Amino acid sequence: MVNEMNYATISHVMEDWESVKRTKDYEKVAGTKLFRRLFDKCPQAKLLFGFPIDIDVDSPELLQSKRFVAQAIYFWNMIDTSLNMLGPDIELLTEIMTELGAKHVVYGVKPDMFPIMGEALFWTLSEMLGDKFKDENEKAWKETYDALSADMIRAMVKK
Numbered sequence: 001m002v003n004e005m006n007y008a009t010i011s012h013v014m015e016d017w018e019s020v021k022r023t024k025d026y027e028k029v030a031g032t033k034l035f036r037r038l039f040d041k042c043p044q045a046k047l048l049f050g051f052p053i054d055i056d057v058d059s060p061e062l063l064q065s066k067r068f069v070a071q072a073i074y075f076w077n078m079i080d081t082s083l084n085m086l087g088p089d090i091e092l093l094t095e096i097m098t099e100l101g102a103k104h105v106v107y108g109v110k111p112d113m114f115p116i117m118g119e120a121l122f123w124t125l126s127e128m129l130g131d132k133f134k135d136e137n138e139k140a141w142k143e144t145y146d147a148l149s150a151d152m153i154r155a156m157v158k159k
């Protein structure tokens, strides 16, 4: 559970997150990378965000779509909001993630999409941070992402 996480792991994750924010237009750059990777590995996810399943992730139609860019930025900010909750209110976080999991059932998200989103997130971080994103950074991210996901998935499966 996320409220059992160790502080050192969280602080590694937050340091990487702050480094990403040093890139110009990071929400757009990172958000669109994440979405393209996610859509490539999980075509069903395109439908959940309102795009046709057969749209090519490299097509100018998608990449120049204002809606695609807006959704990608919005989603990057969702992760930001979730990570910011890892701070002082961590006790409440399992409860919040449980509610968020129930909402994801309504959005049509399936538990098996979580590892794919996780892989797309770690891939995006390594693209954004380059050599600074080492194995130990990925390990801290994986631990954090898995803890957040586990709380969400538990609520989804119970439904």
Ligand code: HEM
Binding pocket: 045, 048, 049, 078, 079, 081, 082, 100, 103, 104, 107, 109, 110, 113, 114, 117, 145, 148, 149, 152
């Ligand atoms: C730990 C993993 C995740 C976190 C922290 C997260 C976080 C969030 C948050 C905070 C929202 C906004 C909820 C609201 O309406 O109040 C959201 C919406 C959404 N999430 Fe996730 N999410 C995660 C995983 C996923 C996965 C794996 C998918 C599917 C591939 C997904 C698809 C969506 C969709 C489709 C929406 C609705 C977007 C819209 O309003 O158009 N999420 N997520």
